[in-house]
Each structure stands twice: as structure tokens, then as C-alpha cells.
Amino acid sequence: MGTSSEATLSSGHRLADDVRRDLQASPKRLQPRYLYDALGSQLFEAICELPEYRITRSELHLLTTHGAAIGAGMRSPLIVVELGGGNGEKLAVLLSGLVDAGVDLTVELVDVSATALELAARTLARFPAIRVTPHQTTYEAGLQHIGEQRIAEGRPGGMLVAFLGSNIGNLDPSAARRFLTMIRGGFRSGDRLVLGTDLVKPESELVAAYDDVLGVTAAFNKNLLVRLNRELGANFDLDRFAHRAVWNAAESRVEMHLESLRAQTVSIPGADCVVAFAAGESIWTESSYKYESAALAALGADVGLARHDQWVDEDAHFAVTTFNAV
Numbered sequence: 001m002g003t004s005s006e007a008t009l010s011s012g013h014r015l016a017d018d019v020r021r022d023l024q025a026s027p028k029r030l031q032p033r034y035l036y037d038a039l040g041s042q043l044f045e046a047i048c049e050l051p052e053y054r055i056t057r058s059e060l061h062l063l064t065t066h067g068a069a070i071g072a073g074m075r076s077p078l079i080v081v082e083l084g085g086g087n088g089e090k091l092a093v094l095l096s097g098l099v100d101a102g103v104d105l106t107v108e109l110v111d112v113s114a115t116a117l118e119l120a121a122r123t124l125a126r127f128p129a130i131r132v133t134p135h136q137t138t139y140e141a142g143l144q145h146i147g148e149q150r151i152a153e154g155r156p157g158g159m160l161v162a163f164l165g166s167n168i169g170n171l172d173p174s175a176a177r178r179f180l181t182m183i184r185g186g187f188r189s190g191d192r193l194v195l196g197t198d199l200v201k202p203e204s205e206l207v208a209a210y211d212d213v214l215g216v217t218a219a220f221n222k223n224l225l226v227r228l229n230r231e232l233g234a235n236f237d238l239d240r241f242a243h244r245a246v247w248n249a250a251e252s253r254v255e256m257h258l259e260s261l262r263a264q265t266v267s268i269p270g271a272d273c274v275v276a277f278a279a280g281e282s283i284w285t286e287s288s289y290k291y292e293s294a295a296l297a298a299l300g301a302d303v304g305l306a307r308h309d310q311w312v313d314e315d316a317h318f319a320v321t322t323f324n325a326v
């Protein structure tokens with residue numbers, strides 16, 4: 001494993017600026033990437049084990065079954081980039097197929113979470129011959145850096161970008177289109193994107209996946225306030241906020257909120273602000289947009305990515321789709 005090529009962008013300053021702006025906006029919000037501090041990343045690992053959260057098991061099954069087809073025909077030496085890969089287990093499944101096919105590989109991991117990158121390093125240690133470089137940064141900064149490096153080093157061969165776990169669901173439709181355009185912009189002919197997408201399903205299943213009976217997702221969400229208390233000296237009282245998960249059918253998204261249980265004022269000295277909450281007012285912490293499998297080809301086509309193949313788990317309602325640069 002190489003060393004991280006960039007300093008983290010979620011430095012104290014950046015966090016403070018984002019928190020000041022987003023908690024003074026209407027509606028109040030916090031950016032989902034801040035959910036992933038050390039504890040948040042471990043809580044996400046626990047979420048993946050919950051019976052209600054089927055995304056991880058479903059996607060791992062699709063990757064195990066169809067992994068060989070995902071990288072088939074790509075040019076060696078291949079750069080594999082995973083964006084927001086968490087513990088690296090899904091990538092390991094993909095890499096196994098490529099290694100078995102004799103592809104010469106290097107791996108670039110982009111994640112804001114140091115903990116996720118450490119977990120992935122441990123997972124990928126089972127491939128000692130593969131050079132793995134972590135980038136502790138945002139998707140956009142990581143992609144840009146990797147693209148520039150590819151040009152500067154004149155690296156031949158292809159690039160496979162993996163954006164799994166329905167991470168794309170955290171982006172609203174226009175941000176998703178902008179982000180796919182950015183991925184496409186760094187592609188050469190023959191490069192490929194593999195995208196994991198959670199699909200629309202009955203509301204009861206969608207809400208349960210983000211509001212489990214054990215309260216693990218509630219802890220994951222409320223940990224954001226713990227983080228602001230620790231890193232910005234805020235005085236959020238966790239007992240005065242409740243986790244809420246709601247399905248917004250009109251927007252096709254599950255929203256996670258932290259609802260203020262009473263009128264209250266919270267001071268956040270590290271962000272140089274004091275925030276007033278009305279009773280029932282919430283902080284919107286994450287959106288998880290749900291897609292229709294048939295709509296994904298059109299989404300790709302819109303940004304110059306041609307659908308190459310697609311596998312759908314009809315029971316868990318999850319899709320893995322590959323796109324080629326056209």
C-alpha cells in the first residue's frame with residue numbers, strides 16, 4: 001500500500017465553513033460525507049450486517065457472480081479506481097476476477113475516511129502483488145488527481161472506475177449528472193464505469209433499511225452531532241434530537257434527518273455560530289436516491305457513457321451496471 005497522496009480536505013477549517021453555511025441555510029443540513037469519522041465508518045460496517053440493510057449482501061452477490069464480465073476485454077495494465085469503497089471487500093471480489101484473468105493491475109482508493117482506507121488496506125493485503133494507493137479526499141479531488149497523474153506519467157492501458165454501494169444515491173439528480181460527466185471527462189476510449197445502484201422498492205423496506213430496530217442507523221446519524229461536539233466544541237445534547245428516516249416518493253429518495261425535540265439553541269464555537277432550532281425542525285443529513293433499473297442507461301447516455309451490461313437482483317431490488325466511454 002502506498003502512502004496517501006493528498007492531505008484530507010475535511011480539515012477543521014473546511015468542516016467549520018460547511019457547518020456554518022449549512023446550519024444557517026433553510027432547511028438546515030449537514031453534508032453526508034461528515035458522517036464518516038472513525039466511529040461513523042465503523043457504524044457503517046455494522047449497518048452492512050443488519051438484516052434490514054440488504055445493499056451490501058445483494059451487491060456482493062452480483063459482483064461475485066458477474067465479476068469476470070465486469071472487467072472483460074479491458075486493456076492491461078489496468079488502473080482500477082474505487083470511489084468511496086469503505087472496507088474494500090467488494091473491490092477484492094472484483095480484483096479476484098481480474099487477477100484470475102491475468103490482468104496487470106494498479107489500484108487507487110479514494111475515500112474521505114481514514115478508517116475506511118485502513119480497513120481497505122487490510123482487505124487488499126491479500127493481493128500482495130498489486131500496488132494500492134490511498135487518497136484521503138473527496139471523490140472529485142481524488143478523480144482529478146488520478147487523471148492528472150495518469151497523463152503526467154503517460155500510463156498506457158485502461159481504467160475501470162468502481163462507484164459501488166449506491167454511493168451515487170447520496171447525490172441529487174443534477175449533482176449525479178455533473179459527477180458522471182466528470183468521470184466521463186477523464187475517460188479514454190475503452191475505459192469503463194461500474195455503478196452499483198439501489199432501486200425503488202416498497203416503502204416499508206426502504207424506511208426499515210434506514211431506521212433499523214436495533215438503532216444502529218440512528219447511532220450512525222447522531223454520531224454526526226458527537227463529531228461536531230468533539231471537533232468544533234459544539235454543545236448538541238443528543239437526547240434532544242431524534243433520528244428520522246422518511247421516504248420522499250415525489251423525489252424518489254430516503255431522507256435521513258435529526259429532528260430537534262424542542263425549541264433550543266446550540267452553540268458551535270469552532271464554526272463561530274449559534275444555531276436556533278424550533279421544536280420539530282430538523283437537520284437533513286443524507287439523501288439516498290433510488291433508481292429504476294431501466295433509467296440508468298438514459299442517465300449514462302446523457303453524459304456520453306453507453307450502457308455495456310447490467311445485472312439486477314430482483315429480490316433485493318439492486319442493480320450493477322457497467323458503462324463504456326463512447
Ligand SMILES: C[S@@+](CC[C@H](N)C(=O)[O-])C[C@H]1O[C@@H](n2cnc3c(N)ncnc32)[C@H](O)[C@@H]1O
Pocket residue numbers: 032033036041044048056083084085086087090110111112113116137138139140164165166167
Ligand atoms: C455508504 S459507504 C459505502 C461504502 C462501500 N462503497 C460499500 O458499498 O460498502 C460510503 C463510503 O464513501 C465515503 N464517502 C462518502 N462521501 C464521500 C465523498 N464526498 N468523497 C469521498 N468519499 C466519500 C465514506 O467514507 C464511505 O467509506
